[in-house]
Amino acid sequence: MAASNDAGVVVVFDFDKTIIDCDSDNWVVDALGATQRFDELLLHLPWNSAIDAMMGELHSQGKTIDEIAGSIRTAPLSHHVVAAIKAAQALGCELRILSDANAFFIDTVLAHHGLAGYFSEISTNPASVDAGGRLRITPHHDFRHGSCSSHGCALATCPPNMCKGKVMEAMLQELSAAAAAGTRRPSRVVYLGDGRGDYCPTLKLAERDYMMPRKGYPVWDLIAGDRRAVRADVRGWADFKDLETVLLDIIHECAAAAMMEQDGGDQVVVGMVVPECRALSAPKMAMAVLPKAIHAPN
Numbered sequence: 001m002a003a004s005n006d007a008g009v010v011v012v013f014d015f016d017k018t019i020i021d022c023d024s025d026n027w028v029v030d031a032l033g034a035t036q037r038f039d040e041l042l043l044h045l046p047w048n049s050a051i052d053a054m055m056g057e058l059h060s061q062g063k064t065i066d067e068i069a070g071s072i073r074t075a076p077l078s079h080h081v082v083a084a085i086k087a088a089q090a091l092g093c094e095l096r097i098l099s100d101a102n103a104f105f106i107d108t109v110l111a112h113h114g115l116a117g118y119f120s121e122i123s124t125n126p127a128s129v130d131a132g133g134r135l136r137i138t139p140h141h142d143f144r145h146g147s148c149s150s151h152g153c154a155l156a157t158c159p160p161n162m163c164k165g166k167v168m169e170a171m172l173q174e175l176s177a178a179a180a181a182g183t184r185r186p187s188r189v190v191y192l193g194d195g196r197g198d199y200c201p202t203l204k205l206a207e208r209d210y211m212m213p214r215k216g217y218p219v220w221d222l223i224a225g226d227r228r229a230v231r232a233d234v235r236g237w238a239d240f241k242d243l244e245t246v247l248l249d250i251i252h253e254c255a256a257a258a259m260m261e262q263d264g265g266d267q268v269v270v271g272m273v274v275p276e277c278r279a280l281s282a283p284k285m286a287m288a289v290l291p292k293a294i295h296a297p298n
Contacts, residue, residue, distance in 0.1 A: 007092030008185040009254050010175060011247065012168075012201075013085075014193035015099035015106055015124070018214065021076040021240070024105040025051045031071035032063055048125060048161035051102070052137040059134040068135055072105045073112045078240035084247050085118050091251050094187075095119045096171070100162050100197050102127040102137045123167045141166070157196040157222065165200030172204060188254050190247065191232075193219050205232035210250050212237055 016023045025047070029038045034054060041050040058068070089095055095118050099106060104127035110116040125140045139161030153163040172189065179186040189205060191198070194214035199222045202211045209232040213220040216238075223230050235250060237243040 006094075006184055007251065007255060008187050008258050009088075009091075009093040009190060009251055010096060010171075010187045011088050011093050011190045011251075012096045012098050012171070012192070014195070014198055015097055015101045015109075017194040017217065018192050018243075019077065019081055019097070020109060021078060024072060024075060024101045024109070027075050028068060028071045028105070029054060031074070032058055032067065034058060046160055048100075048137065048139050048159065055135040055137060059132070065129050065133050065135055069104075069108050072108050075109060077109065077113055080240040080244040082113060082115065084244040085115055087244075087248055088251060089118050091248075091255070093251060097122040097124065098164055098167055098171075098191075098193075098201065099124045100140075100159065100164070100195075101125065104129075104135060104137070123171075125161060153200060155200050157199045159197060162197065163200060164197050165204050168201035168204040172206075185258075190250055192237075192243070192247070195219055196222065199223070202230055202232065205230070207231045207233075209233070210235060212243070212246060212250075214238075214243075 013019050016025075020027075026035075026038075029035055029051075034057070037057065038050065038054050041053050045053060055068070085095060097106060097119055099122070102125040103122065106122060106124055107116065110119070123140070125137055127135060127137045129135055141160075141162055153165055155163075155165065158165065168191075175184070175187045175189070178184045189209040190212060191201060191205060191210070192212040192214075193202070194217040196218045198213070198219040202213075202219065202223065205211055211223070211230060211232040211234050213223055213234065213236050215236045220236060223234060227234070235246050237246045
């Protein structure tokens, strides 16, 4: 049977510009004085390959792994995000991260802010420190230093090293199988993101799920371009106080819907719309009048 503290909500966070208020790669490169060189590498390498190469060059210049860790620890992280993460877990939600950053940066930030134990799963680009103390960053989906991906997604918004949509598909299948086996209750997914790479996983969400795009950022613009392509309930957020408020409102809505179901409502089928939850939701945004996005690398 499902655990008693299972709220039936899985909250999936992007990392860059969603948990932290910056791009982690850019933050570290800028902090270590390598901005110009990184821009040069990006002229002939995909982003993931360029950041790995940049870490190699910084190592050869004598920059230590402690200096790299120290720089990413200073990345801005709002207390509203910390509060939202802690409150969501306290309400029985499972928390995960789906990010095109890398494991070293994410783990370092979470540990620095006391958040490492709040996430059950982190899907991102692997990172490791070799015997010489050099940080290596490898792609989540392997590819050979070129523009062609190995993940097989044809969507132009997915970089060659990581299709978040493929990861989301696997996650949804996992949750559905667990619900069918009776090891957890049927789950609603709440996904928070900002960038172009967050669009593909948005398209995988069902009507019972929620998408929280950051207003004025690329995924907001992409959703506005064809609102009908997104089945999930879309709830935007403008700043981190807004993120906290919107996320907790969604969690409470889903808790109320779950109570109705337990009190004799129709049985929930994973992947199907839940009328009670939709009835409790605020009206959907008028996506056609959204402001134009600020385009960022991810």
